[in-house]
Amino acid sequence: MKTCDLDSQCPNTEKCCPGSCGNICRPVEIPQSITDLPPIPSNITHQEKHRGTSIIIHWQASAESSDIFYVVQERHHIGVHWREEKLGDWSPGFMVARPRLKKKYVFVPGRWYQVRVAAVNLYGTRGFSPPSEPFKLSAQPKPPGAPLNLNFEAVHLVNDKFWIELHWDPPVSELPVSKYIIYWSTLATFELRGSPYVKFQETVSPEQTHFSIPDLDRNKRAIMFEVQAMSMFGSRRLKGEKASIHISTPDYANAETLDLDLSNVSKDKRKKRMGKKKSLPDFKVDRIFNQNEELFAKLSWKGVGVNVTDHYTVTWSSNQCANVSRSVFTASTDNNWYTIHGLNYNCKYRASVKTHHHRLLFSSSITFTTPLSAQSTSTGS
Structure with missing residues (x-):
């Protein structure tokens, strides 16, 4: 059964070789008697720094030489508990000249990691070390930041009501966003510190970074919008910071008018149209x-x-x-x-x-x- 066309499609240092039923990946046996290749690194350890927010990786290797560099790869999964079956693919890797990895931001809270190391010189490599013991940062993941670049994508008038389309970019977050919550409030004056007359909210999937809100009263002096990202870590809900923006309705008195026939659609049905496919x-x-x-x-x-x-x-x-x-x-x-x-x-x-x-x-x-x-x-x- 054919499993590869190129060496790059094979794991580790395996080669794509012809077989009886097609090309397959095969391990390469390198005799220890070949002394031109550096030995495989061993004894991979980690050391936490900066109150558990960063980690330095060390490993045992041959004497340091300007002719040898190291390729360090990591794989990880998100979660409270270690689950080997949830691990992703190995990363492309980092190249370092000494037997330690000190790069900042390589390791992020909320994830379990394994690393492996290969020593390389001008003759090649013997391959990667076995994976390290799993480890994670002791620092807990933080809630997401505020969604970025919240703005009005479009403002329309439909049947004498405002129809506003919001857009934002995903926030900086240590964990995947599980959902966004959109809030909007109508205000009687431009004083945004006052209590809103009415406050609404909707929830959308993490892939969606835009949202349309219909039927906003154009006679209200101001409307406030907020978008908040949420993440999950185990059973913990992490509520992110809110991004906010407001609209002064008199500034949009001449907004583009859309000719949409909504006369036969009730408000309740119109609100449910979000899920209609x-x-x-x-x-x-x-x-x-x-x-x-x-x-x-x-x-x-x-x-x-x-x-x-x-x-x-x-x-x-x-x-x-x-x-x-x-x-x-x-x-x-x-x-x-x-x-x-x-x-x-x-x-x-x-x-x-x-x-x-x-x-x-x-x-x-x-x-x-x-x-x-x-x-x-x-x-x-």
């Missing part, structure tokens, strides 16, 4: 190509907004792919296309794209299979 037009794979030995697929679709920039969330994952663990990847774009990369040959993928536009969810999915090898793929420019 429609297809995104003409979602397809334009082409699959390789460039610099990496496989790409360009996706495209037709937009749904007119004179408004919509934000699209693109998600893709491998459904059927030999010897490759299933991973889900997500990206966002303002364009009506996106090029996904890092694909494997002879794999089946599922991709989806979605956007929220005027309280409606537009979403489409597609499956596609990558070519058997680089020889059957076009080359990108």
Whole structure:
């Protein structure tokens, strides 16, 4: 059974070798009698610094030499307890000249880590050490920061009501965001310190960084908006800082008017339209190509907004792919296309794209299979 085309598709120092049923990854046996290669590092230890907020990694190696450098890789998972089966892939790695890793921000609270080290010289390497014992920072993860760049994407008048589209960027956070909470309040005056007349809130998924709010009274003098990120660590809910922005309604007296027929839709039904799903037009794979030995697929679709920039969330994952663990990847774009990369040959993928536009969810999915090898793929420019 074929499992590789290139050495880079094999783990560690294994090579892609021909077999009776196709190319497979095989370990390389390096005799200890070959003295030109440095020995494999051993005895990996860690030491906490700065009150448990950073870690220095040490390992045992041969005498320090300007001809030897070290490649340090890490893998981790998020969680309160160590679970080996939850570990991700090994990172590309860091190169250092001495037998210790002191880089700041490599290790983040809320994660369990393992590291491995390879010694390399001009002749090559004997491979990576066995993984270290699992470790984590003693410092606890902090709540997310405030969402960044909160702004008004658009302000419309629909049936003499304001329809406001918010957009923000994800906050700085040590943990993945589990959801966003959007608050809005109508105020009688421009004095934002006063108590709001009415306060509302909605919750959206962590992939969504935009939100449309309809039916806002244009006669209110000011409207306050707040967005807050939430994270989970075990059973703990970590509430992030709020980002806020307000609108002075007289400044938007001449806002663009949208001709939307909502006369037959009640307020309750209009509010539920956020969860109503429609297809995104003409979602397809334009082409699959390789460039610099990496496989790409360009996706495209037709937009749904007119004179408004919509934000699209693109998600893709491998459904059927030999010897490759299933991973889900997500990206966002303002364009009506996106090029996904890092694909494997002879794999089946599922991709989806979605956007929220005027309280409606537009979403489409597609499956596609990558070519058997680089020889059957076009080359990108």
